[in-house]
Amino acid sequence: MRIWSLHPQYLDAKGLVALWRETLLxxxxxxxxxxxxxxxxxxxxxxxxxxxxxMVADYLRVVAAEAAxxxxxxxxxxxxxATSDARLPVTSGQMQCEWQHLLAKLALRxxxxxxxxKSIRTPLxxxxxxxxxxxxxxxxxxxxxxxxxxxxxxxxKSSENPQ
Numbered sequence: 001m002r003i004w005s006l007h008p009q010y011l012d013a014k015g016l017v018a019l020w021r022e023t024l025l026x027x028x029x030x031x032x033x034x035x036x037x038x039x040x041x042x043x044x045x046x047x048x049x050x051x052x053x054x055m056v057a058d059y060l061r062v063v064a065a066e067a068a069x070x071x072x073x074x075x076x077x078x079x080x081x082a083t084s085d086a087r088l089p090v091t092s093g094q095m096q097c098e099w100q101h102l103l104a105k106l107a108l109r110x111x112x113x114x115x116x117x118k119s120i121r122t123p124l125x126x127x128x129x130x131x132x133x134x135x136x137x138x139x140x141x142x143x144x145x146x147x148x149x150x151x152x153x154x155x156x157k158s159s160e161n162p163q
Contacts, residue, residue: 001025003042003059005090006098007124008066010117012110015102020063020074027056027080041139045088054082059128090125091134099123101142 001022008016026043028034030053037043046052057080067074099120106114117123125131 001037001040001042004098004102005094005125005129006102007126008063010102010120010123011066012106012113013070013072014109015105016063016067016070016072020060020067023056023060023063024078027053027060030056031080041141044139045090045137049084049086049088051082051084051086053080054084055086055088055128056080057082058084059126062127087130088128089132090129091137092131093135094137094140095123095125095131097136097140097142 002019003023003026004011004015004019008019011019025034025037026040026046029037029040029043030046043052046055049055060079061076064074064076064079103114103118106117
């Protein structure tokens with residue numbers, strides 16, 4: 001599960017759809033509607049809010065607005081009605097980690113978008129977040145040097161089965 005701290009405007013089509021789907025799952029977890037993913041570390045930052053499910057609903061509204069701006073039709077009736085005026089902190093280190101992770105994904109999945117965005121040094125956060133100084137968040141699982149999933153699997157197989 002990846003709930004980006006970055007503004008959804010930077011995501012490619014595949015990334016935006018995945019974000020929508022994964023954040024709907026996060027909403028279900030926080031509303032107690034599913035037993036899976038209840039201990040997922042990315043949910044910890046929402047749990048610190050006064051109303052975690054309202055924060056995730058607000059997050060989803062921004063994702064849905066970006067989708068609508070692009071002409072996609074996400075089912076906004078799936079977003080919980082709760083709202084919150086609160087914002088969450090995200091560290092500058094986390095933002096840079098996510099930015100590098102996203103650029104690596106875009107280089108593979110959407111080279112024109114990658115070329116368009118690679119010169120951005122300070123990407124905007126999702127409007128729910130305020131950027132504060134700091135290192136990468138403790139819950140982050142991304143590799144410091146992004147490697148495609150296929151390469152990671154290949155490397156693992158070759159180390160498990162030396163020839």
